[in-house]
Amino acid sequence: MSELNALIQSTQQTLERIARDFTPAVFASSLAAEDMVLTDLILKAKLPIAIFSLETGRLHAETLAMLDKVKENYGYEIALYRPQPEAVEAYVAQNGLNAFYDSVDMRKECCRIRKVEPLGRALAGNKAWVTGQRRAQAATRTSLMVEEDDPAHFMTKFNPLADWSEQDVWDYLRGNGVPYNALHDKGFPSIGCEPCTRAIEPGEDVRAGRWWWENPESKECGLHVVDGKLIRIKPVAA
Numbered sequence: 001m002s003e004l005n006a007l008i009q010s011t012q013q014t015l016e017r018i019a020r021d022f023t024p025a026v027f028a029s030s031l032a033a034e035d036m037v038l039t040d041l042i043l044k045a046k047l048p049i050a051i052f053s054l055e056t057g058r059l060h061a062e063t064l065a066m067l068d069k070v071k072e073n074y075g076y077e078i079a080l081y082r083p084q085p086e087a088v089e090a091y092v093a094q095n096g097l098n099a100f101y102d103s104v105d106m107r108k109e110c111c112r113i114r115k116v117e118p119l120g121r122a123l124a125g126n127k128a129w130v131t132g133q134r135r136a137q138a139a140t141r142t143s144l145m146v147e148e149d150d151p152a153h154f155m156t157k158f159n160p161l162a163d164w165s166e167q168d169v170w171d172y173l174r175g176n177g178v179p180y181n182a183l184h185d186k187g188f189p190s191i192g193c194e195p196c197t198r199a200i201e202p203g204e205d206v207r208a209g210r211w212w213w214e215n216p217e218s219k220e221c222g223l224h225v226v227d228g229k230l231i232r233i234k235p236v237a238a
Ligand code: SF4
Pocket: 056, 058, 100, 107, 108, 110, 111, 112, 114, 115, 192, 193, 194, 195, 196, 221
């Protein structure tokens, strides 16, 4: 068995175990390449793992187009969770539309409003959640496990692609004709909100295009526990 086939088989087994032992479980898709591998595996096997996305209000058109591609290809409608309109309005009124460029705290507050709070709603009532995170993606993900405790959400978190390389992801997508986000062909290996993600140059770190104005150590949105520690979202001074 090839190395990729072994990875696929073990990922399928992980997903089947989640469906069997952790119902209800959900998969948080950011509609990027890794997420499409998991979407394909979950939907082809008809596993009872609901897929959702955080529609932050600042996503690229190419990312939003993936919602239709998934519907066309699999007949599946990804559930969307949006930020509370009042929270967005208050942040923008007080700080401006793009205040996330001003400081890490401002950026984390925007992520808290547009991602972290909606994520809490999406995860509520579930036993486990699934992500497309890989260990090799970032300095903040080097100790990522396939299965880990998520104390922030009081549930189990699965990262079934933790052991996959970027090449494995693309070999899977191309080998199985899986649709993928057009941004990947425009120099975006990692995809997030439009104002906080840029294309990278060859040889740059995969996550270099995310919050590129910050240090690598701070580049997470608060959705994930890093090295066993919850990333604190500091309150923004009034
Ligand atoms: S990635 Fe940028 S725009 Fe999106 S929620 Fe975070 S700070 Fe806001």
